[in-house]
């Protein structure tokens with residue numbers, strides 16, 4: 001037992017989506033406060049960004065730092081951490097509320113584990129006896145167990161250690177807020193200092209927002225963006241690197257039973273994946289299989305080290321500068337940055353991305369051979385900044401709208417409390433579109449609505465067997481790799497919510513399960529935006545996935561990559577000696593296989609195949625030479641996406657093939 005005077009004073013840092021050493025305000029504060037105490041260096045020498053740190057008065061006096069990453073049991077399935085001999089997991093399965101799918105799938109589980117391990121290694125390498133612990137359980141349970149353990153009487157009236165404080169970063173999710181409140185309650189009960197920090201992983205820090213009250217956040221992104229232009233001047237500089245941290249405490253509370261924490265990355269990954277592997281099909285009778293000769297667009301490993309490598313490679317390889325021209329691509333590594341998963345987990349911060357781009361723009365560091373080096377902001381770097389601000393904006397929407405992010409009417413749902421009236425932040429209150437009727441998985445919405453059929457349709461959607469090439473390619477890619485492009489995501493979300501009329505939240509939950517880059521505000525905000533219940537100022541627009549394929553997959557390469565059954569379609573048609581053109585009829589057959597002629601179906605072995613013969617939707621669309629003829633009038637330009645716009649179109653009179661449209665979709669919402 002330690003004598004009271006020499007008893008360690010432990011500061012516990014609960015890591016969440018801030019799994020990095022660099023540009024991390026909590027690590028920097030812990031490092032600075034501790035070094036100051038040890039060496040009596042003047043505060044100014046160790047506080048490069050004073051406002052980022054706690055003041056001397058607020059700071060708990062601590063001798064040791066215990067960083068702990070917790071896999072939260074309601075969001076990640078943790079039964080794989082229970083050894084076979086130790087009985088059952090005390091928590092319910094981590095499944096989603098509406099569709100009942102796993103909350104965290106294999107792609108993200110692996111990525112998160114890699115990130116946690118990378119940080120553990122980085123901390124260990126600091127050569128100051130630092131490190132990190134991994135725990136599983138509900139956050140409150142883990143913290144309570146730690147506090148109990150440290151408080152435990154050692155037999156002579158003393159504690160194992162004093163807990164000097166608990167720090168964590170704040171998050172916007174309603175579940176995360178509950179976790180924060182629980183930790184705060186426990187800390188208060190035990191007289192332990194508690195502080196929730198603003199994580200500084202966003203493009204614009206909270207302290208620099210152009211409003212004091214979140215209700216003043218504009219309901220339209222463009223208005224928000226304009227209030228902040230020029231975007232290049234807004235972000236702060238990343239925090240200075242950390243060289244030293246307080247050591248880990250001499251005694252560390254073990255993981256609460258019945259769980260056991262593996263001591264290798266391999267073991268950690270296995271524990272996370274084993275419950276999911278009990279059914280590798282995830283309930284799909286015909287799950288997508290890896291096609292030959294195709295690679296993931298997102299083969300990247302998780303972690304701060306890999307994030308820094310990816311960022312450096314984007315700059316020195318030129319992809320950051322060509323972003324504007326390539327960002328609507330769907331195949332390959334570099335059409336977009338693939339930084340989303342790093343940003344979501346906090347392996348990287350948006351201002352680190354900004355700083356790397358500024359270095360390039362000002363002719364510092366790597367990228368000398370790339371056009372535009374040292375020549376200021378270019379279209380590509382400006383485009384990335386524009387998107388990073390979108391990410392900030394979605395996060396602020398989550399703060400503003402709270403639990404309405406998850407309701408079926410999205411943020412269009414009027415607030416339930418006294419916030420009604422002048423403070424009601426719902427967009428377009430005066431001309432809100434009539435409520436859409438959604439098809440649900442578990443109950444009928446009325447006559448002609450059959451949940452059993454909806455479940456079957458949802459299964460085909462998830463399996464990549466709708467019969468619409470672009471949608472099927474995107475859903476198979478997502479299932480197999482954990483990534484699909486923004487272009488594909490928009491089309492898929494529009495297809496499920498508007499063409500099929502299914503409760504958009506099951507789509508959001510399916511994405512939450514599969515996406516490596518899942519991020520609550522971005523996923524739920526984008527899904528409802530596209531479904532017409534979010535903050536798209538032009539509500540009710542619908543993507544035409546055939547027109548979109550023509551615009552963004554004109555040679556059908558993306559569809560052929562992920563739907564190998566269609567690879568045998570030869571698109572070239574000879575129109576003279578040494579002169580070929582794309583056979584439009586066949587191209588339309590690639591985009592919707594029901595349009596292939598019978599002989600071609602026979603040749604490809606597609607005769608009688610359900611998704612070919614009975615697609616969920618048939619979209620009338622014809623092409624002449626060059627361009628396609630679309631249903632109705634042209635759609636909006638949308639979000640500065642280049643000349644092709646976002647591809648929203650009015651809906652036409654689709655043939656109702658094997659699947660009845662929802663009322664909303666059949667009404668041809670615009």
Ligand SMILES: Cc1cc2nc3c(=O)[nH]c(=O)nc-3n(C[C@H](O)[C@H](O)[C@H](O)COP(=O)(O)OP(=O)(O)OC[C@H]3O[C@@H](n4cnc5c(N)ncnc54)[C@H](O)[C@@H]3O)c2cc1C
Pocket residue numbers: 327336337338339340341343344384387388390391392394484485486487489490493511515517518519520522523524526527530
């Ligand atoms: C239905 C739907 C669901 C989505 N779910 C998520 C999600 O869970 N997590 C997530 O990070 N993004 C989500 N997005 C946004 C976007 O599709 C991804 O951020 C992007 O495709 C990730 O690839 P990237 O990093 O190469 O993006 P890039 O095109 O290189 O963009 C750079 C960064 O900007 C941000 N960004 C880009 N597009 C958007 C956008 N539309 N909204 C908000 N931020 C954006 C991301 O952080 C991204 O890493 C979703 C979009 C849709 C339509």
